[in-house]
Amino acid sequence: MEFVGEIVPEDASEDEFAQSVELAVILWNLALLPDDRRGEILWRMGQRASRADDPFFTGRMHELVDLRRQRYGDDRRLVVDYRIENTKRGRILWVTSSDAGAAGTGGE
Secondary structure (H helix, E strand, O other), rough: HHHHHHHOOOOOOHHHHHHHHOOOOHHHHHHHHOOOHHHHHHHHHHHHHOOOOOOOHHHHHHHHHHHHHHHOOOOEEEEEEEEEEOOOOOEEEEEEEEEEEHOOOOOO
């Protein structure tokens, strides 16, 4: 949830929050890839998002991956599934993860 908070404010709509969680999961997992593969995938994401001409979008994606690596660099878990639950106390994010080495990311 802390990492998702870097992408979207806590008071975001359910749709905005769900989309932000999806993006956070992708970026979280991308941070586990070698630099060359990660850069290529981030570039492709920008192209597919019709934001190829928006340097802020691409730059922000790189910043978020860098933030994940700096803040949670020792965490080698790969998110394989997640679920968002809305409760009386607020949103809860349930995550299923696997060791990145076991998942075959190749490491760095």
